[in-house]
Amino acid sequence: MHTLEQLRAGKLKGIRRLTLCCGLTEFPREIFSLADSLEILDLSGNHLSSLPDDLARLSRLKVIFCSQNQFTQLPAVLGQCPSLSMVGFKSNQIEDVPAESLPSQLRWLILTDNRVKSLPDNIGDCTALQKLMLAGNQLSELPVSLANCQALELIRIAANRLAVFPDWLLSLPRLTWLAYAGNPFSHQLEQQALRAEQRKIDWHRLDIAELLGEGASGLIYRATLRQNDYLQPVAVKLFKGAMTSDGLPLCEMAATMKTGRHTGLTQTVGQIQNHPDGVDGLVMALIPNEFGNLAGPPSLESCTRDVYPAELRCSQSVLLRIAAQIAGAACHLHQQGVMHGDLYAHNILWTNTGDALLSDFGAASFFDPAELHRSEQFQRLEVRAFGCLLEELTARCDDLSVSVQEALQQLIAACLQPQMAYRPSFADICGRLQQITQAS
Template structure:
């Protein structure tokens, strides 16, 4: 984080990234002194409600964040910033998105947690758009012109007012990660999941210890579950009430319950009862300390693809262990009528030998398995996500036999097919992986 004093004293000349959060009510004109270098501008956590008309003077500006401010309209001046590709205005009070506000090179738009009721039709002209974050608004529909955005890979639509999903969603050749929980179209299924009988674990049975981690939806603590004779190490997740980029914490709780039991999923033991502040929470199996995240989340530059450690490599055995476990977990979820929505390496925990757990249901969405046409389409979206994961694993795998490499390459190509229903099912993927793994063992 930088300061106004540093900016005014000329100490920040030549920087590419500027972050100011100091109660600003007006855009500091001194920022223009950085026009020759500034590419990323973060003015989140201030009291701004407008941007200057001459913002395009920042000719190299690629990324702007103005989250947690007082904007009621997405500033139209953004559309005149020729290099701008990422726009983040989360948690404002935005109602209007004028057509003129959308930059021609827009790649990533974040309008999470606002009051947007309608998007302009010209968003379909943003042909570079890959990531669209719209959770927590008041949308009842999406412009049909979005079907022209053939590079669109991730859409967050949770917690809006959608009665149905537009059919053109399933024509997007690269759509991979979709979240729509918390809309009328899935409200009944979510309510049913929350009513599933889970063992109740009284707060007084839990000896809560250190904080293990904090996500957008809640806090996870290490705890001991006390019984008459023993104590069992567990994890306790206490949900926050705030909107996340993926959707509502209560929907994540419903998804965690609905996921059920599978060897490659994090396991839920029960629901917290009688929390002193009435906080919703779940008690989960404690993940052993030898598990770690497979990769880091996407960066500003990678946009939709995870970031791996440069030195990260996998043996064929480890690669197959991870791939088969995650494909099996995804198949299980879809059998429950649930799409994970965020099947990414950064949501996968692994060990050195390739034991793998798929975690984080914040972007999960429900559907009726009896609707075979919808179920087939939604599951094939997730197949593309698996294809992206498989591509990343193969790029870092050493020692595959030529025949196995060819077989995996064919499977990868099938998973990434532009035609949604031409992609294999997860059942087929699991079978092909098992066959290829046996083939690799024979060739070794």
Template sequence: MLAAGLGSGVLLRSLNLSGILELNLKKAGLLALPPQIGELSQLTKLDVSLSPLSDLPEAIGKLSQLRILFCLGCRFGSVPIVLGTLPALYMLSFKSNKLTSISPAALAPTLEWLILTDNQLTTLPSQLPKGLRKVMLTNNKLRQLPEALVACADLELIRLADNALERLPAGMLTMPKLSWMGLAGNPLLARGGAGFAPLPAPRWVHPDELSFHEQLGAGGGGFVHRATWTCAPGATPVACAVKVFRGAASVTDGDPAHEIDLGEALSHPNVIRVLGACPAPQLGLVLELLEPGEWTELGLPPSFATCTRDTYKAGTAFSLAQVLTTLQGVAAACAHLHAKRFTHGDLYAHNTMIQPRTGEAKVGDFGAAYNYEPLGPSSAPLIERIEVRAFGCMAEELAQRVGLEGTGPIHSASIAAKLTKLTKLIEQCMRPDVAARPSFAAIVATLADI
């Protein structure tokens, strides 16, 4: 892969890149992409992000092998029509541009992963690629979604927070593979009507009460630091973690204020406890401290190849006892959330912390969470069972890693029988018929019997 700060007047031909597979022109300052780009016939990945580009040359249509194109943070007002002709395009990002419209012809039929976060879109095309699996639309101005979206039977993840949606297309909540859906910050979830009590206010923590220490981690929503909190004059400082949020527009899950609003309502032993919130201008959450030596992330985020499914370090293996303990904790947390009509929206192994020795789990990162009570009683069971499929995906990934390298062969008939029961539960959680999936309360009971 080439990463170079090329000026706009430099011709790609002069660099002799004919056989290159990946080209990184991020922050290259290009005012225009030269037509010689079309001569890179083997190119599979192109990144022109953070440049003042507002159009692409027709020659880009010659890139028959191009699978991934990043145009993040440029100046595009529309997606160039020529991109719809690319025969192998799998992933397309126009995050943080100036998009106001998209022609159906601009979206290649082969697209599976589409990122349009932080634009000015009011509508989507009436026709969409049928193979879409992952669509990011947070922070636009969408008032409605096209009925064609429901025809995307492979769609698993969609981010729709901070738009202007007043309703969902008929049939959206029964899409067979939908597992992760973000909706916070839309009128359809407004709690202003009669019968909807306001969410409890957070415990605000003044910055002067906190002392920050080393960074413990980072993710799409922000950075996590070790800290100490002196909650009152003369009080003994309390060890904690502080999640410092990125800017609202750049967060794919939605405005960090949504996560802050929910924090006080999400108390459960298998949920990372929220102690308080930091006010603007630097929004943050004060969380219970999970010591890095005692707790670790269950998995890693999806890769370009896996799209919607988490990844794991090479050689990762679990005992069946660890897996069952982890799944029992996650299911119990989700049962608690959904009893209060909350959905996590981003239930993944990479958002779950575990104690490696025991498998004890705590679910975190509620950036995509929301209360769905305003959608009405008929929608509630379906919203829960959409998340049940996400749980099924996690359970499938963990079950696949039982008895791998480091655990030895499975000889016990008892363990084999338990794995069979777990596999059956996973199949139930991933049924195409959304209403036929079990509730989280039922999953907790089933796991207790395995």
């Protein structure tokens, strides 16, 4: 975090990233003194409603964040910035997205939690677009021109007003991570999941201990569940009730309860009732301390791909065990009519012996397995995410035998096949992984 005083005193000369959160109501003109070096500008958490018409003087600017401000329109001047590729305006009051506001090199657009009712047709000209975050708006349709964005890999359209799913999205050859829960077309399946039989746990039977972590949708605490004379260590997730980058916490809760039990998934014990403040929450199995996140989330540079610790290496046996458990977990989810939507290494908990758990259902969406063609498309979309994961793990394994490496490369290629219909199902993947393991 920087200060206006530092900026005005010339102490920030030459910096690449500037972060100012100090109640700004106007864009500080002193920022232009950094034009020779500034690449990332973060003005989130202020009271801004406009940007200067000469913003393009920041010719090196690649990334701009103006979340949690007071913009009602995405500034048209953004489209004039020659190097701008990432635009983040989450949680404003944006209703209008002018055609002129979209930079030609746009890779990553965040408009989560606004009031956007439509997008301009020229978004289809943003052929470098990889990541599009639109959850929590008022969209009733998407421009068909988005089909031209052949590089698009991740899209969040949850919690909008879409009456029908835009089928043409599934023709995008690189689409990998999709979240659409909380729209009218998915409402019935979500309500069925929420009404399904689920163990209810009275809040007063829980003894809450320390905070274990905080995600986009809620807080997770260590707790003890009192059951007669038995004390069960558990984790408690209390939902914030606010919009997240992926969608609505209520939809996440529905998906979590729908998943059922599987050894490759984090387990839900029950749904909390009678919280004194009416907060929604889940009681979950406590994950042993030896589990940790397999990777970190994507960076500004990697955009859609996770960031792994530089030192992370795994053996062939560990790689195959992780792959089999995650493929099995995804197969189980799809049998329940749930698409995870965020099958990434940063949502996988693992141990150095290869135990693995797929977690975090914030981007999960429902589909009807009885609609065979549509459900197969959703499943094979997620197969591409598994292919990315397997590719990343294979690159971090030093003791692969020639035969195993060849078999895994063939499986990766099949999962990443641009034509969705030619990708294997997760049932097929589980079978192929079993064969590879037995032959290794």
